[in-house]
Structure formats: C-alpha cells, structure tokens
Amino acid sequence: METSQLMQYLPILFLLAAAVGFAGGTLAVSVLLGKFAKTSPAKDAAYECGKDPIGTGSSRFSVKFYLVALLFVLFDIEVVFMYPWAVVYKDMLADHATRNLILASMLTFLGILFAGYIYALKKDALNWKT
Secondary structure, eight states: OOOOHHHHTHHHHHHHHHHHHHHHHHHHHHHHHHTTSOOOHHHHSOOBTTBOOOSOSOOOOOHHHHHHHHHHHHHHHHHHHHHHHHHHHHHHHTSTTTHHHHHHHHHHHHHHHHHHHHHHHHTTTTOOOO
C-alpha cells in the first residue's frame, strides 16, 4: 500500500501543532497566574547582576572591537572548511590523480588565509584598545 507524499508530512504537522500548542498554553497559563501575583516596585524593577539600573542601557564600542570580532569569525570559519577536507583526505590519497591536487588546494587555502592574518597583524587590526 503506497502512501501519498502529503501523508508523509502528517507527523511533522502533528509536531508543529504540539509545539504551537505548548507555547500558546504556557503563555496562557502564565498570563492567568500572573493576574493573581502580588507586585511591588522592587519586583517590577529591572534586574542586572544585583545592581540597580543606572545610566544608559547600552554603551558604545570601538569599531576596532567589531573588526576583531569579524576576524575571529573569518578564522573560525576556516576550521569549518578544514573538517570535510580532513574527512575525505584519506580516501582521496588512494586516487593517484587527485593525491597532489587535494593537498595543494588546502595548502593554497591556508596560504591565502595566512597572508590575510599577516596583513591584519601588520595593520594592527587585532588590537582594539588603541
């Protein structure tokens, strides 16, 4: 007996209905129980690590801080590209035609990233305190 493609999505629809029902039910119970709660100015105040909220809500950061963050993401993504390469590297060594190609492609990739890292060091991009 063959089922239609729409019937295969039925478990996903049940899961979606359960998730929406749980979220809506939790919010409804929270609102209903919240009406009976005792409030005070101390309970309604914002809490931030035990300190009273004084001043502005956000402080300004230097642009260099964001530059360092972007460089971190860039070099972190480098590692993400290296994992699949490392997984298939052993299998690719068996093929004599691609043995040197796969190693050269990764060394080229690492060389370009290393050149970018040296450029960032020369431009003092990794020091956001100055």
